[in-house]
Amino acid sequence: MPTSACDYIDEKFEKELQNLPPVAALPPLDKRPVFWLGEKKFAGGAKFDYLYIKDDFGVWLRYEDSDSDDFLLQKDMPERYYGYDEIDRSPDERWVSRELGYYSYGIYDISLFKNEAKIFSQTAYKVVRKFIGFFNLHSMRGTSFAAPQGTEENLNAISELQTPLADFPQKQNYSALGPAYKSEAEGYVGDEIAKKLARNTFEIKGEGWQQTVRVNSLAKDTKVVCGDEICLALAFDESKVNGCDNGAASTTIYTLNLKQKFRDFYMLPSKNFKYAKISDNFTLDDVKSFEIILSKFRDLGGLDKGSEYIDYEVILRNGEGEQVNEICRNQTEKVGDRTQ
Template sequence: MPTSACDYIDEKFEKELQNLPPVATLPPLEKRPVFWLEKGRFAKGIKFDHLYVKNETGVWLRYKDERKEDLFLQKDMPGRYYGYDEIDRSPDEMWVRRELKHYEYGIYDISLFENEAKIFSQTAYKVVRKFIGFFNLHSMRGTSFAAPQGTEENLNAIRGLQIPLESFPKNPNEPWLVQPSKLEARGYSGDKIAKKLARNIFEIPGEGWRQTMRINSGAKDIKVICGDEICLALAFDESKINSCDNGTASTAIYTLNLKQKFNNFHTLTSRNFNYVKLGDKYSLDDVKSFKIVLSRFRYIKGYNKGREITDYEVILQNSEGEQVNEICRNEIQKLDNHTQ
């Protein structure tokens, strides 16, 4: 476990932060739903498990990690709630690691609102030291502290105000596909087109439940296709063209496990999901079904050049059952035989 004995410590820098005037203590408050008021993806100054966001449609749930979806909860705002806002004034991450020699250094102007009225604000300085206990090519996270005095207590108090609007897992971790290396790995398929309510909002049916999900992607078009166990979200982002050998836009592919409500779409560990594109004569409208099978691939350049692997392959099909997608040949090449 990291300890300060194994960390890089800049005594002058840390003393300057710790000598800042103490901050006022957040008064005791009753727990209420906490809404995210900033335009960014998620709060960085406080480690919330989840936050709520609202728009003209209603109230949405957003989990803490880097998933790209919001889950619809209800149409109306609760009568009493808190709003949390922060302005991120952190220095450049590479400068922090190169010049300051710390793992992270964040500066956040945080504000707490009771409905629309601001009731608390302060600037929080958060430092994560760099672990130097043994030689490693990559910088590792060490111990952390917050300044000025009283900041850690305030951040924890604000985080502790959050309550669920309804019962849902704090952070669902249901596996969405079995890892290819395991013997029980098998294929998946689906041909049910999910109902699209807007460009990026879909109605997902599960086992005894129905969930409206908003996919926060800048892709021009998105399509969701479901099977009995998983759904596949296909996002065509014209701005991302560096994944394919011929400069065409690639397809971001996400999977959703249908075993449990309040799951999010996940990207897979399979490298092949990053290297999929539609054939030149096809569009997203042509995609009517999918299959996920195990196939054999070979690396064609880089450190792993020549190495063969078994991994997932996504096969997108039209109404005639023809495959409409290809694997980009920039790093990996599919071999002829499947390993089903």
């Protein structure tokens, strides 16, 4: 387990933080739902497993480990709640690692509101040391501390205020397809277009339940197509090409498992999902169905150049059954038929 004996420590830097004037303690408060008021997707100062967001649609749930999705819970605000806001003034992450020598260093101007009234504010400094106990090609997290004195206690007290508004899993269940090379991997099909409420907001129907889900993508347009077991969210972004061979806009593909509510849309770490694109003669509107099969591919670049592997192949079709997408061929190429 990491200990300070195995951490990188800059004594001058840490002493400067420890010498900051102590902060006042947060007064004792009752538990209430905590709403996120910050500009980023999720809080970085106080630690939460989930937060609530309010907008014109209603009250949304957002998990810490799945901030790419929001789940609509209800229309109206509760009578009693807290608002949590923070302004992130953290230095650049690369500078922190390269020049300061730490794993992370966050500076947050935090504020807590009881309904609309501000009741507490302070600047919090959060440091995670770099673990250097043994040789490793990647930086590892070491021990952490918060400054000034009293900050750790205040951040913990704010985190402990959160309470559920509805019955939902308080830890997100990942819903990605399993690794394609495993024996239980299988293919999927779907042709039901999910009802679209806004550019990135959809009604998703499972077995005996319905849920409004928002995909937090900045893509110009999104579309969700569902089958019996999974849905695909297709995010069409003309500003990104992801190394496609002819410079065409890429389509980021997310998967959603329909076995349970409050599952997240999850982007698979698959090259064939990451480097998919809509062919030049088609648009996202043309997509009417999908098919996911297992195929053999060859890597065309990087450390694994030339190696073969089994992966998911995503085929998007229009109403006439024509394939409307392709994989960027300067990244991978298909070398085998479907693997059973």
